[in-house]
Amino acid sequence: MKLIMKFGGTSVGNGKKIRHVAELVKKYKDKGNDIVVVTSALEGVTDDILHAAYEAMDEGNVTKIDDFISNITAQHKKALYDAVENDPVDDIIAKLEVIITTFRNDLKGICSLGELTLRSIDKLSSYGERLAAPILSASFRSVGMESEPFTGGEIGILTDDNYGSARPLESTYRAVKDHMSQLPESTVPVISGFIGEDEHGAITTLGRGGSDFTASIIGASIKADEIWLWKEVHGIMTTDPKLVPEARPLSIISYIEVMEMSFFGAKVLHPKAIEPAIRHDIPVRVKNTFDPDYPGTLVVKEQETVENVVKAVSVIDNVALINISGAGMVGTIGVAARVFSVLAHEKVNIIMISQGSSEANLSIVVGESYKKKAVEALEKEFTNGVVGEIESDAHIAVIAVVGVGMAGIPGVAGNVFKALGNNNINVIMISQGSSQHNISFVVKKDAAAKAVQVLHKDFSLDRLQ
Numbered sequence: 001m002k003l004i005m006k007f008g009g010t011s012v013g014n015g016k017k018i019r020h021v022a023e024l025v026k027k028y029k030d031k032g033n034d035i036v037v038v039t040s041a042l043e044g045v046t047d048d049i050l051h052a053a054y055e056a057m058d059e060g061n062v063t064k065i066d067d068f069i070s071n072i073t074a075q076h077k078k079a080l081y082d083a084v085e086n087d088p089v090d091d092i093i094a095k096l097e098v099i100i101t102t103f104r105n106d107l108k109g110i111c112s113l114g115e116l117t118l119r120s121i122d123k124l125s126s127y128g129e130r131l132a133a134p135i136l137s138a139s140f141r142s143v144g145m146e147s148e149p150f151t152g153g154e155i156g157i158l159t160d161d162n163y164g165s166a167r168p169l170e171s172t173y174r175a176v177k178d179h180m181s182q183l184p185e186s187t188v189p190v191i192s193g194f195i196g197e198d199e200h201g202a203i204t205t206l207g208r209g210g211s212d213f214t215a216s217i218i219g220a221s222i223k224a225d226e227i228w229l230w231k232e233v234h235g236i237m238t239t240d241p242k243l244v245p246e247a248r249p250l251s252i253i254s255y256i257e258v259m260e261m262s263f264f265g266a267k268v269l270h271p272k273a274i275e276p277a278i279r280h281d282i283p284v285r286v287k288n289t290f291d292p293d294y295p296g297t298l299v300v301k302e303q304e305t306v307e308n309v310v311k312a313v314s315v316i317d318n319v320a321l322i323n324i325s326g327a328g329m330v331g332t333i334g335v336a337a338r339v340f341s342v343l344a345h346e347k348v349n350i351i352m353i354s355q356g357s358s359e360a361n362l363s364i365v366v367g368e369s370y371k372k373k374a375v376e377a378l379e380k381e382f383t384n385g386v387v388g389e390i391e392s393d394a395h396i397a398v399i400a401v402v403g404v405g406m407a408g409i410p411g412v413a414g415n416v417f418k419a420l421g422n423n424n425i426n427v428i429m430i431s432q433g434s435s436q437h438n439i440s441f442v443v444k445k446d447a448a449a450k451a452v453q454v455l456h457k458d459f460s461l462d463r464l465q
Helices: 015-029 045-059 062-084 090-113 118-125 127-142 171-181 210-222 255-263 271-279 335-345 368-381 412-422 445-458
Strands: 002-007 034-039 146-150 187-192 195-197 203-205 226-231 252-254 284-288 297-300 312-325 350-355 361-367 389-402 429-432 438-444
Touching (some): 002 015, 002 210, 015 034, 015 127, 034 127, 045 090, 045 127, 062 090, 062 127, 090 127, 118 127, 127 146, 127 187, 171 210, 187 210, 195 210, 210 226, 210 271, 252 255, 255 297, 271 284, 312 445, 335 350, 335 361, 335 368, 361 368, 389 445, 412 438
Parallel strands (some): 002 034, 002 226, 146 187, 226 284, 252 297
Antiparallel strands (some): 195 203, 284 297, 350 361, 429 438
16 A cells, blocks of 8 residues: 555654654555655654744843753754664764754844744744654664655645745645655655745745645645554544543544534644545545554545434634624624624634524624634724624633534434533524534533533444444
8 A cells, every 4th residue: 555654743752752653664664555754843842942932032042042952952862862772873963963053043043133924933843843854764764664854845845935824836746746756665755744845945834734734745646545644542532532531533534524523623633634635535544653553533535324423522612702782783784794804804713603583693703812802893893883782701612513424314403402401501502504514502611511521422422433
């Protein structure tokens, strides 16, 4: 099989874990598989880099930069020694030192300028992956595999210049294919995830799920048989196991279900990250690095057979409800359009919408951090008496019940709200799209955990395989 294997930060958290990854990949390589590996940064490194960057901007303290660089150098050298055990590492040390020297100069430049642009944040954010790839590649060689490290740009990932959330250009897929075809078949390339380059050669980052996105781009480019995303969990879960210990990993799930779960708070695959794979009909599998024999969760474009009506329950609790009401809204054309327009102008994303048929009330849910901005913008917009009140409540949570099997099946919503009512959980707001792939509703924040537990049990999600 032609496999893309992406390893997240927990999987390559330190040298010993990197060694485990090398032995794991070799096991699959020895079975005759063609493998391309994508790596994240070592665990916590990107967060540390960004913290140092903002500190450099605010304080301009060069001594702190030197201390930080010293620590991060020691961290990666130790990881290298642990990852390759007794193999010589002088060439890799030299390669890391070149990267670190550039990194140090960039941070000191931030100290001098006292500002961070989106472009400079992207460049600084890239150093974690750029340092990890040579270490992982060296570990592969130490267990007997031929391997070379590459950055995303070096392998052909060309993006737009939307720094922080760049998108690959269509030319990327041909460029990656051409670059990969020039490598010897025996070589296992290790590609730094999360990063690419724009048309001017500036480093860009792919945003949330960036390393998964890299794996998906490469998989689509070379028409891989499957893309395996190695994480520290057994797969995509029926709900958050912190809320429901009986939560189980799903054996198979559709792209649309993953998209719904991700949108409604589940820490699963970001829809953008696997879009190239789904567009090219390449299955994506989520597996556990530390229990590799477990089959994990397979994500497919469409499920031909659906055994379970409901697949999962998700929750978002960092949200706020804004209620817009007034008798003057009844029959007044364009109220909703004005609401959406003013919030779009303020770059406030709307998570949920509900409007009664009386037209006297419009309720929306936004991210909690946007509540103040949204309310102020709406109060400024509606000063003509059309809207009577604009109220907000941040003590709420959104629950979503997800499953493609819900479409066209009568009684699902009834079962949801009956279960909640039987457990004295009050529903504040309800929304369901015409696709019928999810039912989402708002409850008080202190009732969210109980609501998830009740629904997980009522739909027997603890029995799903």
